[in-house]
Amino acid sequence: PKMGRKLLPEELLITTGSSQVIDLLCWALLDRGDWVICEEPTFLGATGTMYNHGARFLTVPCDSEGMKVELLPDLIERALASGNRIKFIYTIVNFHNPLGCDLSLERRKRLLEIASTYGIMILEDDPYGWVRFEGEEIQSLFSMDEQGLVVFASSFSKILAPGTRVAWCAGNSEIIRKMAVFKQGTDTCTSVVVQAIVWEYCRLGHLDSFLPRIVSHYRDKRDGMEAALQKYMPAERVSWQKPKGGFFYWISAPGIPAEELLKRAVEKKVAFVPGEAFYPTGTGGRDDFRMCFTFASPEMTDLGVEKLGEAISEFE
Amino acid sequence: PKMGRKLLPEELLITTGSSQVIDLLCWALLDRGDWVICEEPTFLGATGTMYNHGARFLTVPCDSEGMKVELLPDLIERALASGNRIKFIYTIVNFHNPLGCDLSLERRKRLLEIASTYGIMILEDDPYGWVRFEGEEIQSLFSMDEQGLVVFASSFSKILAPGTRVAWCAGNSEIIRKMAVFKQGTDTCTSVVVQAIVWEYCRLGHLDSFLPRIVSHYRDKRDGMEAALQKYMPAERVSWQKPKGGFFYWISAPGIPAEELLKRAVEKKVAFVPGEAFYPTGTGGRDDFRMCFTFASPEMTDLGVEKLGEAISEFE
Structure with a gap:
């Protein structure tokens, strides 16, 4: 998750949350109707911002190793052949x-x-990289990029506090300069008060000492949800992959529409995000849903997954 | 400067500086090519943001009482007749x-x-209203608006500290809701850390006790610049109006191009902003310039105005 190399000052921009990185990159690169390639499913906040800027989406399916990149050349060739600009x-x-x-x-x-x-440029969004529970860190795209095509984005939201709204991006000096110009047109600069607080926090070593604690805290929550899933989920109807970090479980329940499941789950006071929300082209995720494990207490997680298991079992 | 009435929660939006109010209002209202009416000259940061959103400008000249509003009906009629949408x-x-x-x-x-x-909606931008040195407060447009057409914007930038990046706007619940939706696409929310700091600052009464001090501090600076202008400016060549508050002097020097004057002034280590920058249609301000009196020390202001007077006198 670390960026993998030292930055020059002109390669760095402090932003008001990493959602602003997306907004500014869109300002710098997109004309209405331009295309963006993204994973499907993907973070709906990101595609929502791109959509505001008039982006259209080419999407790439994923498996357990992430985006199926081998599909890209064909996708790109076809788009270019029909005269589309991919930004x-x-x-x-x-x-x-x-x-x-x-x-x-x-x-x-x-x-x-x-x-x-x-x-084609790449926006490498990495808010969760510091929240690794196990396994080896994988080199960032940014650190391997020799041509200045990658803009790396990360944030203090997941490792200090989400309300901080201090994030950063790194990229070639030309794109960073353009983004900084557009930043002046949106919020002028990121609050220097909160930048100073974050700086002091880091400088005094608090982030370094806090990180292992929060990672361990989230690992326990992940383990709690994993145990609850094993215990309560009807194995023949649902599947999932245990995440090695981050915040989320993605649950697939073939034949069980997540929107309908949500209605029944809410009656039992359990909520999740139905999968379709993460499909910018609206063509999938019907029988999938996302659960966040970092917020609820172990007891609530256990109870919630139990109730959810009941709701799933009640489906014909 | 006070808004003049109590707000409902749904009439208020906290923003990351009041430049964000402009950005969000543009997101909510503007399509590319739409028209915005503004004073000329006006704040270049505001029109810059609107320009990013594809705004075109209809401008109204000003005199010592502000925008010549009697010119508006004709301006609007002509624009509408040619099929333009004024937002x-x-x-x-x-x-x-x-x-x-x-x-x-x-x-x-x-x-x-x-x-x-x-x-037509109105964006009432009022960052300086609290910084009044003399004279009676004038009722806000927002307080007199009975139809929900006015969005009022102000900020803690000029009354607490500019780096705070906490501002607010108020308007009818419909437009505020739209702006809040677009805010999620730009920075999600304004840093709750700094919001909490500002809240505590206000709650403990520090803003109330600080305001008279900062207003008096700025009044002294305004008086210092006024005295220096009286002392050093060649009266037959330049004119100005003593501001009753705020941050700025606007100096008119007919026959002296401000861009050229700036070059000569910079040699004497004096800087100002040439007037043309404040004309979004680029059709005026050639012989005018803006001076900010709130930053420099009294000694520096005196010396700066003296040098500037010299530079002006050196013009043929």
């Missing part, structure tokens, strides 16, 4: 939202090759 | 940036009538 590829590399998976090193390398072949 | 009127009501003048009560009432006749 960037949006990818959540570590502990994907909503899938929970990592983009494998192999695929990262291949993705960079493809981006470089077609001269 | 809102942008006005800085108190201690105008860059002019320093107030929009008179008479004109405020007339402006509301006109806006209501044509059903």
